[in-house]
Amino acid sequence: MNKNYLFPHRFRTIGWVLVIAAVAAFVAEHLWSPNFQFKMPALYYDGAYEFMEDDPAPHGFFVMATTTILSLVFPLLTIGLVLIGFSKEKIEDEFVTKVREQSLVWSTYVTAALFILATLLIYGMPFMIVPYLVFFVFLILFIVKFKFELHRFNKGGAQ
Numbered sequence: 001m002n003k004n005y006l007f008p009h010r011f012r013t014i015g016w017v018l019v020i021a022a023v024a025a026f027v028a029e030h031l032w033s034p035n036f037q038f039k040m041p042a043l044y045y046d047g048a049y050e051f052m053e054d055d056p057a058p059h060g061f062f063v064m065a066t067t068t069i070l071s072l073v074f075p076l077l078t079i080g081l082v083l084i085g086f087s088k089e090k091i092e093d094e095f096v097t098k099v100r101e102q103s104l105v106w107s108t109y110v111t112a113a114l115f116i117l118a119t120l121l122i123y124g125m126p127f128m129i130v131p132y133l134v135f136f137v138f139l140i141l142f143i144v145k146f147k148f149e150l151h152r153f154n155k156g157g158a159q
Contacts, residue, residue: 007087015083022076029069037065074132081139085146099149107142 042064089096111134118130 004088004092005086006092007083009088009090011083012087015080015085015087018076018080019084020080022073022080025076026069026073029067029073037067038071039063040066040071042066077136078139081136081143085139085143089150095153096150099153100146103142103146103149106145107138110141111138 040063042062114137115130115134118127122130
């Protein structure tokens, strides 16, 4: 049975809107440091952010103050990149499916190699961000490789 798990083509636009919103929120927080804090439900907290207001106890289900980066940028970026990467093309044929598959495999290999390099070369607190970035790097590499291969084929550069 042949099943297609891709989103409709129109979801790609929604994905781009979410990615742009995530990047804008990230840039706004780092350039202007507005220190947007809002309350979000939490299942676990280890007390690592003692400087935050309303610091809750580290157990149970509770509400805590958090920043834009942790609670807004990562989910928006994840959803946006998934929608961009896994939305159907206007013409979704066997060639596009093959290019998509090859791009997924290639991005898996490259991401694994980058993760191994990061594990061997980055230590301390900077390494704590690497696991967060691995999935984004994977999605970005997949999207770039997939679009590059489609563009190259459409321009007549590959057979």
